[in-house]
Amino acid sequence: MTTTAWSPSVGADLVAMLDDADVELERAHGILRARTVPVVAQSSPAAARGVLHAVALADEAEVACAQARARLAEVRSAVAFAAWSYTTSEQLASAAIETLGGVVATGLGTLVLGGLLLSVAALPANLPGILLAAGLAQTPVPDVLLDAAARVLAPLAPMLPDLLSDPAFVDALALAIESADEALAGLAGLGLAQPLEPLPSQRGADDEALSTGAGVALALALVATGHAPRLPGASPTRAAETATPPAVQPPIGSYGTAFERLSADGPAIEVQRYEHPDGSVVWQVLARGTESFAVDDPSTAYDLTANVENAANAAGRPLVGSAAAVEQALVAAGAQEGDVVQLFGYSQGGAAVAAAAAYGRFAVDTVVTFGAPIGATPVGDATTAVAVQHDSDLVAALGGRHGGDRIVIEASPDLDALTTTRYDPDGQPLADVAVGGHHPEAYADTAARLDVADDDLVEVAWVEVTAATDGALPTTATGFAVERPGQP
Structure with missing residues (x-):
């Protein structure tokens, strides 16, 4: 098993941690710089040697503290640059994926539309008669639509279990759902020539939240049960x-x-x-x-x-x-x-x-x-x-x-x-x-x-x-x- 963890804010968090460390080092450096050197003239030789040794250690600590702060500043600059590079690259990649996602989603929507049209065309020509007969027989109209859906999915049935577990398919589905407006445009037959509004950079916008999982769950409800769920919050x-x-x-x-x-x-x-x-x-x-x-x-x-x-x-x-x-x-x-x-x-x-x-x-x-x-x-x-x-x-x-x-x-x-x-x-x-x-x-x-x-x-x-x-x-x-x- 492989595991990957990521967060958009990791770079900024690391920079903040380094800034906190620098504050502590600066405080220690200030204490070392402000220290006083004790007078050893009246001390015994052994005590004087101890004091001088302690003073030498403090001098070394002051130099090391200054060097640590300089090194920390270099590391901070490198981390900040890496975070900026990662964020910029992520934004560029995200923009490219958004554009590609729109094309893919529109294509998926168009493909679904074509499949539905072919399925309806494969039904007997007297479709209105079938719907009327279904109504007279009190048979839910979705049964007819389910038959059309079954015709679309039948060729995929043997490969469906593996397809639904394939990481590439799952990732493509997530991308297509994020581009739900483009997918709906393809399903509506608007095609790529139709100008589409770009997706907002801030996830969770009202229309996007409503059009992602809700639309897919609605489709699953129709396929699984033959009737739609009640309106949200009804x-x-x-x-x-x-x-x-x-x-x-x-x-x-x-x-x-x-x-x-x-x-x-x-x-x-x-x-x-x-x-x-x-x-x-x-x-x-x-x-x-x-x-x-x-x-x-x-x-x-x-x-x-x-x-x-x-x-x-x-x-x-x-x-x-x-x-x-x-x-x-x-x-x-x-x-x-x-x-x-x-x-x-x-x-x-x-x-x-x-x-x-x-x-x-x-x-x-x-x-x-x-x-x-x-x-x-x-x-x-x-x-x-x-x-x-x-x-x-x-x-x-x-x-x-x-x-x-x-x-x-x-x-x-x-x-x-x-x-x-x-x-x-x-x-x-x-x-x-x-x-x-x-x-x-x-x-x-x-x-x-x-x-x-x-x-x-x-x-x-x-x-x-x-x-x-x-x-x-x-x-x-x-x-x-x-x-x-x-x-x-």
Whole structure:
């Protein structure tokens, strides 16, 4: 397995650390320069030799301190230049990828449009008659569209499992989703001649957030179930406390512990409260993966509709989907503004906690996600956000490429070793679709490897998490289901 961690702000962070070190050296240098030399005329020879030796050592320390500051200034300049070069190169590469992505996405949209047109053309000529007959027979019209989609996908069926797990395909999908406006232009038949607005450099803009995962999740809903989910926010989610609370647990302090807890059986959302002797409180929230891929599942609102709603969250709007349930769970558990809040999530749970941190009422200190479609979700200035994902994870790719100040840890799992599936095949529309690197077994393996990686960038989240929870005692644990009004 290979693992790569990156963050857009690493260069600036290193420069800031070097500046802090220079401040300390300058303080020490000032003390050495201002020192006084004791008088040794009245001292014994042995004492005089000791004093003179100490003075010589101080002289050497002063020279070494000056040399260290000069060397540090050189290193700082080199790091600053490297960071500038990296950032500039990244911006140039990003601009090239944006342009290429627009062409690719438009081409993909045009290809899909052509496939749909060919599929419709392959249907019997009396398509209006079929639609009318379907209506008279009370057969959902999407069944006809599903037949057309089946004709498009049939040639791809043998290669679909491998395709969905191929890192190149997953990366191309993330790029195409980020360029959703160009893809829609191709699907609409506008072609490359149609001038397109460039994508904003700041990820998380309202239209982009709505057009990325939401559009893809809507398409998956149509293919998987034959009908579209309700409009985002049409029937709000709510966090309902479970009758049996989860066990009170020690604070999470590692990737392995975090994912072990996220993949264990339990309520959709779990809130753990920790209290310091001085009365200050730390909250850790765990949001697990999707409970049902059905649309409008009568037994849970932690379903495909909530996935669509999470992608539609944006600044200045009330939270919807399971992100709203995460915030409600914190409120119901007793969280107050000013408390330390740490969020952890897998899959849909990751999208929920990321949106709650970006657009919710609580100032969130740390967000750690696994396999979550959050590329378009921004990161707050005061939040440390770490996203663990696999280069073959189709679900993570649905969020588009990452932007902002999120630390991304991307791994390449051994897909040949994955033999089990995440969901019970009974009643799950997408249970037979190969999602490769999204399997919990793969993330459990990656989490264990990250804990022994000995990489400062990989460990940055836990430095802050454990510093905030050190000395805090567990007090209560509360579990929440995600529901909608009218559900049993």
